[in-house]
Amino acid sequence: MIEITDLTKAYDSVPVLQKINLTINDGDIYGLVGTSGVGKSTLLRCINGLEPYDSGSLKADGVEIASLDKKALREYRKNIGMIFQSFSLIDRISVFSNVAMPMECWKYSKNEIRQRVEYLLELVGLKDRMKARPTELSGGQKQRVAIARALTMNPRYILSDESTSALDPKTTKNILGLLREINQTLGITIVVVTHEMHVVQELCNNISIMEGGVLTASGAVRDIFLQKPAPLTRLMGEEAMDIPAAGITLAISMDEKAVEGNLFYHISRLLQEEFTLLSGDFSANRTAGSSNIVINIAEADFPDLERFMEDKSISYRLLQKGGFQ
Amino acid sequence: MNFGTTRLFDYLESIVYRSVFETLQMLFAISVLSILLGLILAVLLVLTDKDGLWPQKTIFISINAFTNLVRSFPNLILIVALIPLTRQLVGTSVGVAAAIFPLTVATTPVATRLIEGALREVDKQVIEAAQSFGASTMQIVVKVMLRESLPRLVSNMTLFIINVLGATTIAGAIGAGGLGGSALTFGYQRFDNILMYTIVALILVLVLCIQVVGNILYKKLK
Structure with missing residues (x-):
């Protein structure tokens, strides 16, 4: 469970996050929605400790992230897989090596790595492309590799930063299907940052809408889309x-x-x-x-x-x- | 121009072959040393920069200032300026050994900038991804930054080694020996154009060899 209370952050006195309060329950798929530059990616980076915050509290499974030292933070990040819009794979090494990298960094044995990576590539449907370079793959396949890599350390959470924004609608659907499957079969909590409404509707259970560093609406996706509060209509570019x-x-x-x-x-x-x-x-x-x-x-x-x-x-x-x- | 008499064939073994060997010696030693030093400095620059993985203002500013300062010296002036220090360290200010120290000082900043440029081209999100699965800073440098930028590093270092070759020939003017020195002393100053242009041709061959090897490596790594 991730509990965020009164989280505040500023870059050179320009506030990017203002008194953010939200709770993400285990097993949930939670959406952080907003136009670009409203602070949703920053919030996501605070969750895995890539960004420090100025005040407030951010607890993952009861542990305050700001209290972790460098080593503990690295340890904590094992619990979190992250996927990005630009896939963030290393182009010069094979698909297998990309997925294996987190385990290599944590010094697992060759045998353990092989088993785990093969299992994960099977899971994302790319076992036959194991030896290929990422540059030989399509966008959707690259994101599957990135998802497999995010899963190597058996994380409790997956953070997705606009992971489908660079993909075509059909591929997006596939990737969303895969994320949903991972959420259901592996019980991994997923936090999704996106500006795409259909991603939220297809994938998330709960959402928060962010505007200018502030959470302006939160709730179950169903309720939010039924009630259409002002932040949602603004986001969708609809006139009231x-x-x-x-x-x-x-x-x-x-x-x-x-x-x-x-x-x-x-x-x-x-x-x-x-x-x-x-x-x-x-x-x-x-x-x-x-x-x-x-x-x-x-x-x-x-x-x-x-x-x-x-x-x-x-x-x-x-x-x-x-x-x- | 005088192409009349030449002592090229008398000097072939005693001067020309020896010069090729000296140049290769200097080229190798200086390249290895300054690429190693440049690598360390470049990695430190990238890491200690304010948006780097280990922001350290003082270290960043010192390396940056040193690099800029040394780079603003013309090579020849720098070698001359370093003569007292070279004497202290090497015991002499002429010859191959005496050229290696000042030329390494002169070329290290160039190597630093070229390596830094290659490292900075690595996609920030790839580094962030590595951080997000708990890779240490050292692992990110070795497994992500150096690995991902290797083709670019190779092509930049090809350019750099050719630069070093140029620097060793210039150092020949003030007693470094090697092809540059011989072209000046036995060719230019004795009006032996055949000897001089033969050496120029040899330098050209060296440049081409470095470039071809560099290109092959680049294509292989890409």
């Missing part, structure tokens, strides 16, 4: 929605599992198509398997709809005119 004065406007999280068939269809039949669709975000959210819509209905229709939704335990949120309830 114009909510009609008349009728009732509500945001509905359309959980595919809640009802048989298409929920949208059920709602439109119930309301006899007498409603306005204000916004619809149908991109799959893997944690909820849902999409979000915002509709405006006549006040008279609300009790029916409310009963229907309570019946099926569908989450929804009433939006007041010009703001959130």
Whole structure:
């Protein structure tokens, strides 16, 4: 578990992190989202001790990172694998040697290294490219090698710094699938820094949105995308929605599992198509398997709809005119 | 120009062959010493810089100042300026042995800058990745920085060794011996152009050899 309280950091009196508070639970996939330069990468580097912080506390499994000396810090970093946007592989040595490097640095025997590296390359599906140079691989393959390298020391955490930002959509999907698999089968906690919304929606359970060194919104991905707080709409470059004065406007999280068939269809039949669709975000959210819509209905229709939704335990949120309830 | 009489063939063994040998001796000794010293200084420069792995302002500033100061001297002036020190250390100020010390001092800063340049080209994130799996500073220098920059180092050092060759010939003007000295004393000053240009051609052959070996190594490592 990573517990961050009132974490503050400045570069030459320019604040980069201001009173950051967040907790990342074991087994979670946690997203740190924001535009570039808001401090999310710095926060990530504070977690593995690559960046010192000025004040506040950052505890990993109960240990304060700032209290570790150089040797203890190296020891601590064994628990943490890191993957980067630019893959960060050593181009002049083979895929095998790249993955083997952390274990070489920690002086494991040749035999142990061979077994572990072969197992990991099998896991990421690149065992047949073991002897290749990273330069011979595609972007997605390089990131797989980097993931295998991050896993060599059997870490408790993986920190991902924009690891899919340089990849095409299909490769991104593959890599996200691999990360999810690692999270589920190996139980590794993953912290993801990204500016890509679809990465968050496909991968993360919880997120924090960062703006100018401050966490402006935190919560479960499902709730955040349902509630669409101002930081999220700013991040997505959306104008705040114009909510009609008349009728009732509500945001509905359309959980595919809640009802048989298409929920949208059920709602439109119930309301006899007498409603306005204000916004619809149908991109799959893997944690909820849902999409979000915002509709405006006549006040008279609300009790029916409310009963229907309570019946099926569908989450929804009433939006007041010009703001959130 | 006078291409009439030449003593090239009389001098072939006693002067020319001996000069080739002396030049190779100086070239080897100076290159090895200054590349080793340059390597140490360059690694220290990169590590102790403010965004390096071991920021140490005083060390960085001292090495940086020394490098800049020595580099701003023309080689010939530096050798002359170092004569008293050379006498103290080597016992004489002429000959191959006496040339090695001042020329190593003169060329080390060049080697330092060339190695530093190669090391600084290593991707910062690759170093960060190594830090993130707990590699020590020493391991990062050896296993990441030197390994990753090796082709660049080789091509820079090829350039550097050719530079050293140039420096040894210039040192010939003030008694270092070798091809440069012989070209001046037995060629230029005695108006024996054939001898002089033969030596020039020999130097050219040496330069080409170094370049070709360097290129082959670079291609192999890349």
